[in-house]
Amino acid sequence: MIAENVLNIKQRISSACKKVGRNADEITLVAVTKTFSAETIRQAVEVGINDIGESYVQEMVKKHEKLKGEDIKWHFIGHLQTNKVKYIADWVHLIHAVDSIKLGNEISKWATKYKRRMDVLIEIKTSGQFTHFGVPVEDANMLVKELSKLPNVNVCGLMTIGPFLPDPEYSRGSFRTLRLLRDSIENEGYKLPVLSMGMTNDFEVAIEEGATMVRIGTAIFGSRKIRNQQDENNSI
Numbered sequence: 001m002i003a004e005n006v007l008n009i010k011q012r013i014s015s016a017c018k019k020v021g022r023n024a025d026e027i028t029l030v031a032v033t034k035t036f037s038a039e040t041i042r043q044a045v046e047v048g049i050n051d052i053g054e055s056y057v058q059e060m061v062k063k064h065e066k067l068k069g070e071d072i073k074w075h076f077i078g079h080l081q082t083n084k085v086k087y088i089a090d091w092v093h094l095i096h097a098v099d100s101i102k103l104g105n106e107i108s109k110w111a112t113k114y115k116r117r118m119d120v121l122i123e124i125k126t127s128g129q130f131t132h133f134g135v136p137v138e139d140a141n142m143l144v145k146e147l148s149k150l151p152n153v154n155v156c157g158l159m160t161i162g163p164f165l166p167d168p169e170y171s172r173g174s175f176r177t178l179r180l181l182r183d184s185i186e187n188e189g190y191k192l193p194v195l196s197m198g199m200t201n202d203f204e205v206a207i208e209e210g211a212t213m214v215r216i217g218t219a220i221f222g223s224r225k226i227r228n229q230q231d232e233n234n235s236i
């Protein structure tokens, strides 16, 4: 089932690219495996998925333990608490949702400790929905500049979550805002090649608007059980 779903998603990514004259090679598919088992991740790896996205630190740490030796790039796509950076800093591939200097400082500290460079994206709040984390559009410019000064932190792009609305067209404004924001910051001499935007419901619109990374869970693995955030807060 996973193989079939991945094939289907890849075809849809290609069609969306074609529609706007882009090349499918520009898009990284991050398979979002939160709430699914390490065994499920192994199955995804078997069909050629190597970018895996997780939203909860303890869960990602456990799966990372079980999957040592597999060719996996671990993406942390959730809200990262400052005191949990240390658990993933040695091996995480990309942190998608940095939204404060405080978090940036902690990432810098641990990256330096592990003698590595840490790639990060800044999460921008592009829709009015107040449940989302992320910085307001007007603060993005300053945060990119501040984070770019930190040792061993590489700000390589921006990330956003579209509004959770049934019609994907409602996400277009958010995604366009992210791209235009990126363009305006790049005009000041920064390099932000990565745009992480688009999920199961709206990834095609995201690609049309310039996404280079889409984060897809449900369309590959099926629907998730609701997870309790409180468990995560108390667990590590």
Ligand SMILES: *Cc1c(COP(=O)(O)O)cnc(C)c1O
Residues within 6 Å of the ligand: 032, 034, 055, 077, 078, 161, 199, 200, 201, 215, 216, 217, 218, 219
């Ligand atoms: C869960 C999650 C996804 C995947 O969502 P689907 O709708 O299942 O594709 C993508 N991005 C983030 C930040 C998530 O938390």
